[in-house]
Amino acid sequence: MIRKIELTNFRNHEFISLDFDNRKSYIYGNNGVGKTAILEAIYFASTTKSMRTSNEKDLIKKDENFAKIKIIFENNKRNEVIISKTGKRLSANGVEKRRISDYIGSFNVVMFTSEDILLIKGTPMDKRNFIDLEWMLLDKEYLSLLNKYRKILKQRNALLKNIKIGDDYTFLNILGKQLLEVGTKIIEKRTEVIELLNEELKKLPNKFDIGEIEIVYKPDQTVKGLKNWFETKQDRDIIYESTNAGPHKDDFIINIGGKDSKIYASQGEQRLIVIAVKIALLQLITKVSKQKPILLLDDILSELDERNQKLFLNNLPKDNQIIMTSVKEIKSNDKIQTIKIEGEMQLG
Ligand SMILES: Nc1ncnc2c1ncn2[C@@H]1O[C@H](COP(=O)(O)OP(=O)(O)OP(=O)(O)O)[C@@H](O)[C@H]1O
Numbered sequence: 001m002i003r004k005i006e007l008t009n010f011r012n013h014e015f016i017s018l019d020f021d022n023r024k025s026y027i028y029g030n031n032g033v034g035k036t037a038i039l040e041a042i043y044f045a046s047t048t049k050s051m052r053t054s055n056e057k058d059l060i061k062k063d064e065n066f067a068k069i070k071i072i073f074e075n076n077k078r079n080e081v082i083i084s085k086t087g088k089r090l091s092a093n094g095v096e097k098r099r100i101s102d103y104i105g106s107f108n109v110v111m112f113t114s115e116d117i118l119l120i121k122g123t124p125m126d127k128r129n130f131i132d133l134e135w136m137l138l139d140k141e142y143l144s145l146l147n148k149y150r151k152i153l154k155q156r157n158a159l160l161k162n163i164k165i166g167d168d169y170t171f172l173n174i175l176g177k178q179l180l181e182v183g184t185k186i187i188e189k190r191t192e193v194i195e196l197l198n199e200e201l202k203k204l205p206n207k208f209d210i211g212e213i214e215i216v217y218k219p220d221q222t223v224k225g226l227k228n229w230f231e232t233k234q235d236r237d238i239i240y241e242s243t244n245a246g247p248h249k250d251d252f253i254i255n256i257g258g259k260d261s262k263i264y265a266s267q268g269e270q271r272l273i274v275i276a277v278k279i280a281l282l283q284l285i286t287k288v289s290k291q292k293p294i295l296l297l298d299d300i301l302s303e304l305d306e307r308n309q310k311l312f313l314n315n316l317p318k319d320n321q322i323i324m325t326s327v328k329e330i331k332s333n334d335k336i337q338t339i340k341i342e343g344e345m346q347l348g
């Protein structure tokens with residue numbers, strides 16, 4: 001459980017320190033006071049990624065040189081992240097971790113945000129990012145496969161810009177073979193993760209009465225197709241000067257009662273579907289990591305009607321730490337701690 005968080009120059013916060021003394025915390029305040037930023041900082045300290053931006057510099061307070069996130073856990077363990085214009089420094093318990101793979105995994109989070117709707121409405125890249133990010137945190141072999149794939153792909157694409165049809169394809173074929181080897185493992189892993197998520201989805205005690213939810217993997221190529229591509233379709237890649245097939249183009253859709261939820265489900269149903277998928281992910285992370293992830297709920301309840309708010313809360317596990325945000329004030333009680341964030345909205 002996180003006991004304390006301190007942010008310095010993170011987004012709009014020059015300095016803010018929050019103490020969590022209950023497993024359930026409710027952060028409230030007006031629009032723009034920096035509630036999402038607080039959850040973003042916790043998410044970043046866990047995953048080394050932001051759910052809002054791929055440009056880390058966005059996290060540094062305007063006109064400052066660095067941002068700092070410090071998290072102290074119940075057992076006094078500490079994580080610290082410093083983001084500067086040249087990169088980030090990660091440390092755990094005072095020891096700097098130079099490799100991301102050595103840093104991640106010390107605590108897990110699952111974030112629920114309105115952006116999750118991208119799991120249905122987003123581009124294939126949005127969706128791949130979801131699977132990739134969540135799974136690489138649990139499976140370092142997957143992280144290393146993704147890195148390897150990216151590297152070889154970059155090499156192959158560079159070569160494709162410098163080669164003409166009819167040239168000697170020896171080196172191109174070597175890179176194709178390597179991509180096939182790593183790509184095959186990525187396809188297998190993705191198949192497995194999606195299967196595991198589907199198993200968890202089936203087990204959800206309450207599916208918000210919207211029917212059977214199923215994630216359907218749409219790999220760009222089967223392993224056989226990919227092999228064929230790299231062995232016989234080099235010319236096509238040479239014309240386009242880039243690799244046009246492979247796991248870097250994979251997609252998935254989420255079906256509801258056998259129909260594509262993107263086309264079929266209502267706005268509200270789509271929200272419930274992605275919440276269900278996130279809860280399934282949460283169960284899976286709990287199982288695989290044997291830890292209880294911290295749940296970050298960014299203004300989620302306000303999007304649901306009263307009945308679904310109850311269903312959602314009843315579907316959440318009981319003993320995980322939950323930190324939620326809202327613009328609405330509620331009264332503190334012994335079950336939930338409330339924290340008010342003050343400040344001016346800082347547009348412009
Ligand atoms: N790098 C930055 N430097 C300074 N301010 C920033 C930076 N990035 C974002 N902001 C500002 O920080 C503020 C906090 O944004 P945040 O999304 O955390 O607010 P919020 O409390 O979640 O609001 P809402 O209730 O509308 O969701 C916004 O006013 C935004 O313009």
Ligand SMILES: [Mg+2]
Nearest residue numbers: 035036037299
């Ligand atoms: Mg917000």
